[in-house]
Amino acid sequence: MRSNTAIKQHGFTLIEVLVGLTIFAIVMVGFYTLMDYGTKILSDNRARVDAIAIANKRMEMIRNLSYDDVGIASGIPNGTIPQTEVVVLNHITYTLETDIRYVDDPFDGTASGSPPDTNSADYKSVRIEVTWSRMLINKPIVLVTEVTPKGMEKTVDGGTILLTVFDAHGQPVPSAAVHIENTDVVPVISYDTTTQTNGTLVLPGMPPSIETYDVRVTKDGFSTDQTYEVDPVANPNPAHPPLSVYLNVVTEASFAIDQLGTATIRTLDQASQPLPNIDFALHGSKIIGTDGENNPIYKYTQTFTTNASGEITIPDLEWDTYHFSIDNAGINYDIAGANPPLPITLDPGATQNTDIALETPHANHTLLVTVRDQNMVLMPNVPVQLNRVVPPYNGQKTTTAWGQAFFTPLEQSDYVLHIEVTGYEIYNELITVEGQRTIEVVMIPPI
Secondary structure: OOOOOOOOOOOOOHHHHHHHHHHHHHHHHHHHHHHHHHHHHHHHHHHHHHHHHHHHHHHHHHHOOOHHHOOEOOOOOEOOEOOEEEEEEOOEEEEEEEEEEEEOOHHHOOOOOOOOOOOOOOEEEEEEEEEEOOOOOOOOEEEEEEEOOOOOOOOOOOEEEEEEEEOOOOOEOOOOEEEEEEOOOOOOEEEEEEOOOOOEEEEEEEOOEEEEEEEEEEOOOEOOEEOOOOEOOOEOEEOOOOEEEOOOOEEEEEEEOOEOEEEEEEEEOOOOOEOOOOEEEEEOOOEEEEOOOOOEEEOOEEEEEOOOOOEEEEEEEOOEEEEEEOOHHHHOOEEEEEEOOOOEEEOOOOEEEEEEEEEOOOOOOEEEEEEEOOOOOEOOOOEEEEEEOOOOEEEEEEOOOOOEEEEOOOOOEEEEEEEOOOOOOOEEEEEEEOOEEEEEEEOOOOO
16 A cells, blocks of 8 residues: 655745845845945045145145245235136045135234234145045045245245134134135236134235225024125115225224024914914114114014914024014004014024914003012913003903013003012003003012
8 A cells, every 4th residue: 555655845935035035135235335435435435545645736836835825816925826726636536725814923923912913814724635526534635834035034025813713602703704806906916715723814915904894704504793884775784894004004804793593483373273374573782784774773673474374484593682573554453472472582593482472452651560579580370461541451461471561551641550569579660552562570688
């Protein structure tokens, strides 16, 4: 009798095949990534060698120039060397930056010393930087050298510009980009450079010229500060006009820049619901000049409209105190409160969210009262009374969670504002209400 013997078949299931393919794919991806990274390293090393050659070639060319010819085209000192040049080598694009400036060496005194060194352009400093496309790491090739005149130092007719760049806290800003331009001298000056580690920039050998040196200072991610030309229409009386340079005199100027911030503004109705499509104006407090009637010209002033959700985000704002305003009669709303209270204070690099409550209908005369304690903390649920004898008016409100009370409509008149809170001195003052008035009250504990 023939017996049936079970035959065991060998093979791979579908799951085993998929697992194997996955492992193979992971290994191949890792291998490819390693090979690709290795190729990039080799390519970057070759590019770095070429960049060194480009920098050395430019440095050798400068060393072969006479001392008087060592300078930047339209720069200080002036010469024929371009400040920025593009070089293509082995299918790679290189950017060659050359910075040449006079050095005021303290060995024989400085232009700002006592007594001042009237010949402060002692020698020249040369800095060459080469960057290229597809740099693997942000480490450019940099060569630095000094070029001195043969024999005694040469006399350079001119004055000195001493710039100081600081941030909102008065700290120096190193590596700030400085652009100096003067089209009234021959040859013209259009020069880009950076501040030193202490936030200063000393430029000896500047040709004398009266209020013609335009200066602009900035940095990546920072605000901009600058001088302003006289404009009979836009800015007839600039607060920071172009600089003047006098022979053998130091001209000092300061500029303030800091990180940019963001402001998000939300407009709400009386029920604290989003109020869409509200037009408003925003202007800062920094002034760049005055008009013909001595009215301030603000550095920043813009108009905006909140979106369908009653919100707008405004990026790249300089640190400042910003004032929010609306066309009260035009849109039939008044500002009934804000959290935090207006104006909007924006710190460097910060994001400030502000909710603004609007109340309708618009009234010609209103009063918005903000109540704080001695530590400037907003005080909610505080009873606020506004009274007038003739004609009689007795209004009482309780401050909101934002520490504010809004009275509307009112007449143009004198009122008594009375606030009484346990643990604080009674506030009782005569105030005048005209237009949309705001007042801030600080409650003081008894002595």
